[in-house]
Each structure stands twice: as structure tokens, then as C-alpha cells.
Amino acid sequence: MTRPLSIAVAGLGTVGAGVLTLLRDNAELIAARAGRPIIVTAVAARDRNRDRGVSLEGLRWYEDPVAMAAEARADVVVELIGGSDGPARHAVEAALNAGRPVVTANKALLALHGAALAQKAEAAGVTLAFEAAVAGGIPAIKALREGLAANRIGRVTGILNGTCNYILTCMRDQKREFGDVLAEAQRLGYAEADPSFDIDGVDAAHKLAILAALAFGRPVEFDAVHVEGIRNITALDIALAEELGFRIKLLGIAQQEEAGVAARVHPCMVPASHPIARVDGVFNAVVAEGDFVGRVVLEGRGAGAGPTASAVVADLIDIARERHTPVWGADHAALSAVPALPMASxxxxxxxxxxxxxxxxxxxxxxxxxxxxxxxxxxxxxxxxxxxxxxxxxxxxxxxxxxxxxxxxxxxxxxxxxxxxxxxxxxxxx
Missing domain, CATH: 3.30.70.260 (ACT domain)
Structure with missing residues (x-):
């Protein structure tokens, strides 16, 4: 039998526990599709005694995820800690320095440091995979980087934050104001206690920076994304939009223009007949437009243990099969230097x-x-x-x-x- 692919998981929150559960529950199916079993051999998290609903018996425990990434006897390191710096970044760098492939769901890390990490992975000759970093269970990364690789992408548009989409949907359907719906979303667990990353558009901008890099074959550049959130949207605006034949959505839009690439996140009035206007609640959507394929629409759950774990394990299956794709779709030397366009243009x-x-x-x-x-x-x-x-x-x-x-x-x-x-x-x- 082919040797199992062993993995070390850094971070045992909702997604980390979801990955362990998925690998256990679908072990036979995953082994068939990966060509060999995928097994967890080590984990790192802060609280060893916390009940995560999944057995950790037989797994080597690390207090320090950076030490685990460098030392653990594992073929792949999975980073699910989150955050653009600190332990998450150091663990990924340690794994790449040790010549280990990395799978991550960390959009902030990739948006801010993805260019340097991609060069590090390329120099080490290992995979840096991140399907779970954008739109949860929707295979948006594979679609852009692999499925549409033969196309020139003219534009990629997305509903990339389920919290904002949920709030705007409730405001429209229930004719309620932003603050009231946000408070309810926090009670229901759809919004964080500090929701600013979501409602101010930062989370969506992290994801758009990644999509733009893939769509247009250029290094990721978060600082070039124009960012606005939904705090100032009112029930009156939503009602007037309906009267005018539109729906209000927080969109990320990256577009290739003659002078360069424009990338922006902000509330938009979208024709009610467009497919993206009908994506409601916590769902996400990504729309890519290629010169030969035309318009491709992907829709699904953009967050949560199950969808995100699904994307993480899809990357692990690729690594088990030794399928390797450059981080941004092409080697660093082949990436475009096309400039970013300011919002004023x-x-x-x-x-x-x-x-x-x-x-x-x-x-x-x-x-x-x-x-x-x-x-x-x-x-x-x-x-x-x-x-x-x-x-x-x-x-x-x-x-x-x-x-x-x-x-x-x-x-x-x-x-x-x-x-x-x-x-x-x-x-x-x-």
C-alpha cells in the first residue's frame, strides 16, 4: 500500500476541528481520491483540555505551532490559526524553510504577505495551497488558476463576505436598519463581537486581492485595493434601489483595463436580474469572465467548519497526488508587472x-x-x-x-x- 500522507495541523478552532472530522468521517473516500490515506499525526493549539468534539488520541501535541511546523514528522503543515502576522505567519515560514508543503485558509496572511511567501515556496520547490482562503467551500481558486487557465480574464466579481450579505439581505427583506440587523447577526453568531473587519470591507478586500492576483497573473497587492464597507447603507437606500430595479450588494470587483488593473470593494447597486443579485443570506458567489469561456458563476457557502474543511482537504488531496501548481498560476518570473489603477480613475x-x-x-x-x-x-x-x-x-x-x-x-x-x-x-x- 502507498505510504500515507501525514499532516500536522496548526490551529484547532472551528475549521481545524472540521478538518479532523472530515478526514475521519470520509477517510475511505478521501484515500481513494488521494491515492493513499491522509492522516493527522500532530496538532498545535493553545488549550489542550478544551473539548473540540473530535478525538485527539494518538496525536502529538505541540504548544508552539512554529516548533511543530519546523520539527514534526509530517509531510504537510496545515495552518488554520488565522491573522496576518504572529504565530500563523511564523509557522508557515518555518514549514516552507523546512521544505514542507503548506495548506492554509488564511486570507489575511496571503493578501499581505503572499508575494514573499510564494517566492519562498517556489525557491523550496514546495506547494503553498489556499483554496479555503477565499469563499469557503466554493472552488474559486481552482477555477481561476486551473479551470480557466487558458483564458484571459477580463473581470472577476464576488460577494466575498457572508456577514455583509446576510445583513443586507435582512435589511431588504425585513425593512430594518443596519444597526438593528447587525446586533441580531452578532447574537446569532453570523457576526463577530468586533465586526469591523467584515462590515468595513477588509475581509472581502483580502479575498479580492487574492482573486485579482490569480485572475491577472500578478503578485498579490492588498494596498492597491480600494475598500469601503456597508455601515452607511440605510433601509431607505435599499428600498429606493428596489424601486429603481437594483439590489445593493457589497462586491469585490477586479478588472483588467488598458492602463492596468483596478481592484475595489464597496457597496454596489446591481441589476436585480443579474445572477449575483439573487445570492442572499450567508452565501458567497464568484463570477469570472474569460475571453473564450464567457461568464462563469460559482455560488455556495463561504464560511463555516464544513465548507472550509472541504476546501482544505481538496488541497491535501492534490498534494497527495503530487499535483503542483505555482502559487499565483505562473512562476514568479512570469508574473505581470501591470500597474494598479487608483479609484479616482x-x-x-x-x-x-x-x-x-x-x-x-x-x-x-x-x-x-x-x-x-x-x-x-x-x-x-x-x-x-x-x-x-x-x-x-x-x-x-x-x-x-x-x-x-x-x-x-x-x-x-x-x-x-x-x-x-x-x-x-x-x-x-x-
Whole structure:
């Protein structure tokens, strides 16, 4: 019988326990598909006595994941600690320095340090695999790096954070405000006690940086991603979006343009007929557009023990079969140096909601500012009349430059009759 593939697992939280459970429950099926058994021989975690719902009998225990990565008698190190630095980064580096393949679910680590780690893995001639780092159980990494390898990718778009998608779905379906739904999501365990990484778009941006590197064959560059979250989305905006034929989604969008690659995460108004508009709740989706394949849509659960463990073990099966693919789809020397484009160069349509005093001349003042910046209107909605009181006014524009829109908003916000900062949401026809 072929020698088993032995693995050492750093981190025994929800995902780590899920990996051990999956390897145990589906051991026979996994061995058949991997060509040999995959067995856990060592683990590292902080609390040895914690009940994780899975037996650790017979496994070598390490307090220090870095020592385990360097010393354990294991063919592969699986890093499931999380975090862009500290033990997670040091454990991965130790494993690569020891010539061991690494499987990780750590999107923050890859987004911030993936370029250096990829070079280290390439120099050592070992695999650095990370299917679980983006969109949980959805095989988005394999799809981009392998399944679509013959295509020039023009754009990749994703709903990459289940917490934000859940909140926006509840706000739409239940007509509730952001703060109320967020509090409920925290009670239900869909949002962290400190949800800022999710609701401010950082988690989605980590994942988009990885997808952009794969889609366009360039080193990962998190700092080039424009990031906005969903804190300022209101129930009124969601209701008006529905009236205009859109749904609001937090999207990650990376696009190849003539001058370079644009990567951005922010709330978008998406046509209600588009497949990504119908992805609700905690589900994620990734849409890739290739020159020969056309549009490919992948949808599924983006987090949780089962989906993420599924992706981790898929990488382990590849390693067991000795299937090796460069980290970013090509060797480092073959990666593109195409520049990243700033958000100011973005060109698109916009939704603007203003709270203004209902008095003569206000609309003329606003449209005059837009005209001065070369921005033309497509539509306007004004609900009812309340002379001397605040009323919402909604404007949608034709395509214009982001820089021009930002300059116009500064002038509009300074108008005496505009009572609060204008709400801006970009319209994406996709």
C-alpha cells in the first residue's frame, strides 16, 4: 500500500476541528481520491483540555505551532490559526524553510504577505495551497488558476463576505436598519463581537486581492485595493434601489483595463436580474469572465467548519497526488508587472441620495454643481412635499469619472440646504 500522507495541523478552532472530522468521517473516500490515506499525526493549539468534539488520541501535541511546523514528522503543515502576522505567519515560514508543503485558509496572511511567501515556496520547490482562503467551500481558486487557465480574464466579481450579505439581505427583506440587523447577526453568531473587519470591507478586500492576483497573473497587492464597507447603507437606500430595479450588494470587483488593473470593494447597486443579485443570506458567489469561456458563476457557502474543511482537504488531496501548481498560476518570473489603477480613475454611474430642505431652487443648485463637473443625470426621484422640512432627493447619473464625482460631492455637501453628507452608491451593470 502507498505510504500515507501525514499532516500536522496548526490551529484547532472551528475549521481545524472540521478538518479532523472530515478526514475521519470520509477517510475511505478521501484515500481513494488521494491515492493513499491522509492522516493527522500532530496538532498545535493553545488549550489542550478544551473539548473540540473530535478525538485527539494518538496525536502529538505541540504548544508552539512554529516548533511543530519546523520539527514534526509530517509531510504537510496545515495552518488554520488565522491573522496576518504572529504565530500563523511564523509557522508557515518555518514549514516552507523546512521544505514542507503548506495548506492554509488564511486570507489575511496571503493578501499581505503572499508575494514573499510564494517566492519562498517556489525557491523550496514546495506547494503553498489556499483554496479555503477565499469563499469557503466554493472552488474559486481552482477555477481561476486551473479551470480557466487558458483564458484571459477580463473581470472577476464576488460577494466575498457572508456577514455583509446576510445583513443586507435582512435589511431588504425585513425593512430594518443596519444597526438593528447587525446586533441580531452578532447574537446569532453570523457576526463577530468586533465586526469591523467584515462590515468595513477588509475581509472581502483580502479575498479580492487574492482573486485579482490569480485572475491577472500578478503578485498579490492588498494596498492597491480600494475598500469601503456597508455601515452607511440605510433601509431607505435599499428600498429606493428596489424601486429603481437594483439590489445593493457589497462586491469585490477586479478588472483588467488598458492602463492596468483596478481592484475595489464597496457597496454596489446591481441589476436585480443579474445572477449575483439573487445570492442572499450567508452565501458567497464568484463570477469570472474569460475571453473564450464567457461568464462563469460559482455560488455556495463561504464560511463555516464544513465548507472550509472541504476546501482544505481538496488541497491535501492534490498534494497527495503530487499535483503542483505555482502559487499565483505562473512562476514568479512570469508574473505581470501591470500597474494598479487608483479609484479616482474609475468611470461609472452613480446613485446619490440627498437630504435637503424642501424649498425653491435646491434642485437647481445641486444639478448646477453636477453640470459644472461634467456629470449628467439619468433620473431623479423626489418623494412628496414638505415645505421648509427635510426631504430625500435621489439622483442617478450617467457614467462619469470618480474624481469628478468626488469633487462635485464636496460642493453639494457644502450647500446650505443639504442637511447631511450625501449618500453615494456606485451602479454596476456587470
Amino acid at each position: 474609475h468611470h461609472g454611474a452613480y446613485y446619490l441620495r440627498l437630504m435637503v430642505l424642501d424649498r425653491p431652487g435646491v434642485i437647481a443648485d445641486v444639478t448646477g454643481v453636477l453640470r459644472d463637473h461634467g456629470i449628467s443625470l439619468e433620473s431623479m426621484i423626489q418623494r412628496g412635499r414638505a415645505p421648509g422640512e427635510a426631504v430625500p432627493v435621489v439622483l442617478t447619473t450617467h457614467g462619469c469619472q470618480e474624481a469628478a464625482m468626488r469633487d462635485a460631492l464636496k460642493r453639494i455637501a457644502a450647500l446650505e440646504a443639504v442637511l447631511e453628507p450625501p449618500a453615494l452608491i456606485r451602479i454596476e451593470t456587470l
